[in-house]
Amino acid sequence: MTGKLRRLLLARRGGASWHWTDVASYAYLALGVLLMFGPVLWLALSSFKTPAALLEFPPSLLPMAQSEVSVPGYPQPLPLFQVTMEDGSVRELAQVRRVGIVAQMVDPAAPGQTIRVPADRRTPVRHMALAVENYTDPLTQFDFLRFLRNSLVVTVVATIITLIINSMAAYALSVYEFRGKSVAMLGVIGTLMIPITIILAPVYLVVTKLGFVDSLWAVILPGAATPTGVFLLRQYMLTIPRDLIEAARMDKASEWRIYARIVMPLSMPALAVLAIFSVMWRWNEFLWPLAVLTKTEVHTLPIALNAFQGELQTQWHYLLAMTVVTLLPVALVFAFLQRFITSGIANTGMK
Amino acid sequence: MTDTMRTHGAPARGPSAAAAAVTTGSANALMRLTDPPMRAVQRLIGAARMPYIFLLPNLLFFGLFVFLPIGINIVFSVTGGTGLFPSERPYVGAEHYARLLDCGSYLEAGSCREDLFWRGVGNTLTFTVFQMVAMVLFSLITALVLNRPIRGRGFFRAVYFFPVLLSPVVVALIWKWILQRDGLLNAVLTTAGGEKILFFVDPGWAMFWAVFVSVWAHMGFYTLILLAGLQAIPRDVYEAAEMDGTRPWRVFHRITLPLLWPNLLVVLVLVLIRSVQVFDEVFVLTGGGPGTATMMVVQYIYTTAFANQVQNFGLAGAASVLLGAVLFVLTLIQLFLTRRRAS
Numbered sequence: 001m002t003g004k005l006r007r008l009l010l011a012r013r014g015g016a017s018w019h020w021t022d023v024a025s026y027a028y029l030a031l032g033v034l035l036m037f038g039p040v041l042w043l044a045l046s047s048f049k050t051p052a053a054l055l056e057f058p059p060s061l062l063p064m065a066q067s068e069v070s071v072p073g074y075p076q077p078l079p080l081f082q083v084t085m086e087d088g089s090v091r092e093l094a095q096v097r098r099v100g101i102v103a104q105m106v107d108p109a110a111p112g113q114t115i116r117v118p119a120d121r122r123t124p125v126r127h128m129a130l131a132v133e134n135y136t137d138p139l140t141q142f143d144f145l146r147f148l149r150n151s152l153v154v155t156v157v158a159t160i161i162t163l164i165i166n167s168m169a170a171y172a173l174s175v176y177e178f179r180g181k182s183v184a185m186l187g188v189i190g191t192l193m194i195p196i197t198i199i200l201a202p203v204y205l206v207v208t209k210l211g212f213v214d215s216l217w218a219v220i221l222p223g224a225a226t227p228t229g230v231f232l233l234r235q236y237m238l239t240i241p242r243d244l245i246e247a248a249r250m251d252k253a254s255e256w257r258i259y260a261r262i263v264m265p266l267s268m269p270a271l272a273v274l275a276i277f278s279v280m281w282r283w284n285e286f287l288w289p290l291a292v293l294t295k296t297e298v299h300t301l302p303i304a305l306n307a308f309q310g311e312l313q314t315q316w317h318y319l320l321a322m323t324v325v326t327l328l329p330v331a332l333v334f335a336f337l338q339r340f341i342t343s344g345i346a347n348t349g350m351k
Numbered sequence: 352m353t354d355t356m357r358t359h360g361a362p363a364r365g366p367s368a369a370a371a372a373v374t375t376g377s378a379n380a381l382m383r384l385t386d387p388p389m390r391a392v393q394r395l396i397g398a399a400r401m402p403y404i405f406l407l408p409n410l411l412f413f414g415l416f417v418f419l420p421i422g423i424n425i426v427f428s429v430t431g432g433t434g435l436f437p438s439e440r441p442y443v444g445a446e447h448y449a450r451l452l453d454c455g456s457y458l459e460a461g462s463c464r465e466d467l468f469w470r471g472v473g474n475t476l477t478f479t480v481f482q483m484v485a486m487v488l489f490s491l492i493t494a495l496v497l498n499r500p501i502r503g504r505g506f507f508r509a510v511y512f513f514p515v516l517l518s519p520v521v522v523a524l525i526w527k528w529i530l531q532r533d534g535l536l537n538a539v540l541t542t543a544g545g546e547k548i549l550f551f552v553d554p555g556w557a558m559f560w561a562v563f564v565s566v567w568a569h570m571g572f573y574t575l576i577l578l579a580g581l582q583a584i585p586r587d588v589y590e591a592a593e594m595d596g597t598r599p600w601r602v603f604h605r606i607t608l609p610l611l612w613p614n615l616l617v618v619l620v621l622v623l624i625r626s627v628q629v630f631d632e633v634f635v636l637t638g639g640g641p642g643t644a645t646m647m648v649v650q651y652i653y654t655t656a657f658a659n660q661v662q663n664f665g666l667a668g669a670a671s672v673l674l675g676a677v678l679f680v681l682t683l684i685q686l687f688l689t690r691r692r693a694s
Contacts, residue, residue: 021599025496029507032493036510036567039525042535046528058538169409172402184406191417193682197628197649198671201427201656201664202420205435225412255401256389260382284518286631287649291657302520306635309524316528323524330516338509341516342575 040327047320048130054316065129069094071111081105081122092125093117134321144322146297147304150216151283154300158220159278163271165225170233171259175245192227196288204292214295219288223281229274236270237263276333276341283330301326424675427668433661440665447669468670470643471651474558478633478647479626481562486622487615490570494577495607508578512571519631522568527636530560551637554644561633561645568632569625573618580614581607613688620685627677648674 046054048063068077071094078094083105085091093105098119105115105122138144172178173185196203203222204213212218240263248258264271286302293299299307305326308319334341393401423437428447430440455462460469493511497504514522529535530550537547550556584607592602608615630649633639639646648670656667 022499022501025499025501028492028496029501029510032507033510036514039529039567043525043528055533057533058542059533059535165408165412168405172405176402178399178402181402184410187410187413187418189686191413192686193679194417194421194675195628195678197630197652198675198678199417199420199424200653200671201667202423203416204656205423206415206420208435221412222416225409225416230409254386254390254393255398255405256393257382257386259405260378260385280516284516284520286519286635287653291653302518305520305524309527309635319524320528323521326518327521330518331513334509334513334516338512339505342508342512 043320043327044324047134047317047324048132049134049317050129050131051315051317053131054320060126062128063130064126065131067125067127069108071106071108073111074106078106080108080125082125083117083122085117085121093122095122131317134317135325138318138322142304142308142318143296144304144325147299147301148325150298151301154216154219154285155279155282157216158224158282159275161220161224162226162229162278163275166229166274167233167264167267167271168259169225169230170237171263173230174234174237174240175258175263188227188230191225196222200288200291203288207292214293214298216298218292219282219285219300222288223285226278229278232274233267233270236267240266273340276337279333280330421675424668424671427664428672429665431665433663435662435664443665447665448673450666451669451673465666467643467646468648468651471646471648474644474646475627475629475648477558478562478565478629478645479623481558482565482626482629483619483622485562485566486570486573487619489566490573490577490618491615493570493574494581495603497574497578498581508575511574514568515571517568519568520635522564523632523635526560526564526567552641554641557637557641557645561637564632564636565626565629573622576618576621577611577614580611584610616688617685620681620688624678624681624685627674627681 045061045063046059050063050065053060053064067080069080070077074096078096080092080094081103083091083093091107093115094108096104096106096114098104101119102116103119103122105117107113107115169188173181173188207213207218207222212221244262244266245258248262253261284302285300286306289300289303290306293303296304296307301322305319305322308315308322389404392404396404426437427440429442429444430437431443431446432440434440451465451468453464454469457463457469460466460473463469497508497511501507517525531537532547532549536550541547548556550560588606588610589602592606597605628649629647630653633645633647634650637645639650652667652670652674655663655670
């Protein structure tokens with residue numbers, strides 16, 4: 001049994017023996033797992049801690065809370081401590097109050113008698129406790145659901161628009177020969193060089209003129225046409241056999257019908273990759289929404305999180321929980337579509 | 352973001368059939384709705400002109416939200432006042448450019464009239480240099496390790512890659528929580544017998560963590576590009592080298608590096624283009640502080656145009672045009688390199 005396990009763990013591909021470089025490789029990878037996963041795990045664990053537990057230093061690994069016990073004769077539940085008595089025995093006592101260095105304790109089993117012990121003889125009895133209220137409170141206290149909804153609307157609507165208009169342009173640039181095609185191609189390439197970072201103010205002006213300021217359209221529309229999307233789809237559409245399109249023309253299909261019923265279904269894999277990217281871009285977008293969404297009602301999740309971290313400086317428990325909620329959809333998408341995403345990036349070199 | 356200019360294969364045809372079946376129903380309805388008008392358009396202008404119709408929406412978006420804004424940006428940069436609309440703005444010529452470039456010595460931000468801009472430039476340069484070295488080094492090492500015959504390669508690749516997909520705000524908050532005064536890292540430091548460090552109060556540490564967090568968040572992306580490059584190197588080249596008894600370092604130096612060089616170059620330029628525009632993570636992580644120690648050029652532009660009491664679109668526009676010129680040159684280099692690699 002152990003021999004088998006040993007073989008399984010130590011076997012190398014190709015059956016060769018171990019070399020120091022293998023050890024170094026696995027050590028590097030183990031360190032990588034710790035460094036890449038650790039912070040996210042720490043965020044998730046911390047998000048379930050009570051505000052009191054978050055203030056602890058050094059922090060405990062798991063979300064812990066001090067146990068409490070109700071003792072007859074006391075209206076409030078009392079905190080539970082482990083006390084080392086003078087004779088060396090250890091008892092579990094509830095604390096009534098603490099005066100200076102002396103704590104007045106009571107045995108929950110015999111509540112009639114108070115026991116006075118030095119404060120440094122007690123250690124709190126703790127149990128694991130998940131502060132779920134970190135997640136539920138923001139739902140009622142802040143407009144958290146609204147931010148979630150805003151982010152969802154932006155992501156879904158923008159992705160649909162992106163898929164439609166980019167695939168139309170890609171279709172035109174891959175299937176047809178026409179006057180001005182190279183100019184159009186150059187125009188699309190040109191937009192690669194103009195990230196939104198350098199045209200913030202003028203796009204703001206355009207959006208204002210169109211009357212979209214402080215509406216979600218202000219975030220949805222400016223990034224809907226993407227050069228990367230056009231190129232990704234065009235590259236794929238170029239591989240669709242021309243005969244298919246010619247045959248459809250023979251059957252008197254309109255150009256629109258060829259696009260919608262032949263080219264689009266055949267481009268599904270490329271469309272899926274673009275859809276995944278678009279969802280990621282939109283869900284995570286920060287600088288432009290930060291500039292254009294000034295009213296709280298239209299904030300998306302990243303903008304709301306950024307605003308909270310300024311306002312809720314002392315309320316890390318809410319902030320951490322909301323960060324986890326923002327992270328979760330991306331983590332799920334990645335868990336299910338990992339292969340799709342990584343091969344898409346490896347093939348196109350875009351992100 | 353960029354670099355779609357390669358000519359190699361598009362993504363594999365996978366679950367297209369299933370996905371197509373699901374969408375058939377709604378597609379039929381959409382078709383009935385859209386085909387008649389499009390058919391009418393085609394009859395009107397002829398099939399040969401249909402590509403213009405297909406291009407129209409995208410070009411409209413590009414025109415409205417990219418090309419028109421470039422023009423407006425240039426107008427902003429040569430006009431003054433606080434108005435948003437060009438008609439409300441008096442012409443001031445090159446005043447904003449002169450103000451930005453007015454320096455006693457370009458090596459000393461304090462001697463400049465617009466010292467914040469030059470601090471931003473200096474910080475961005477520092478950030479870019481350190482982040483390029485760290486990013487290329489770590490993604491290269493990771494790609495080399497992942498290219499070895501290791502178990503669970505897919506898992507490890509995913510581990511390095513997943514932060515790429517996280518929102519920059521999430522990334523920054525994760526690390527802010529770890530690096531705060533009573534955070535995990537200081538707990539580890541004090542347990543190991545050290546002193547607590549106030550990472551965001553010390554300018555050097557703040558810049559270090561700005562670089563570190565960016566590398567943490569994005570190295571998976573570059574690792575993937577380099578890994579694809581490594582896997583494209585034919586096996587028999589290595590086998591031949593092994594047969595000749597070539598030493599590993601020499602194999603790396605004489606085979607791997609030259610054959611990977613085109614990919615490495617693309618990664619270098621991509622990292623450069625992104626670093627010059629860095630904003631999100633650093634802004635949420637440090638807020639540009641302490642003081643202005645991690646304030647980048649893009650943050651200067653954003654603050655000047657939107658976050659200051661007086662919105663100075665003219666000054667922000669001039670700074671944008673200067674940044675745009677730098678990016679334009681860098682992107683041309685990138686396009687040239689990807690073209691060359693493809694051919």
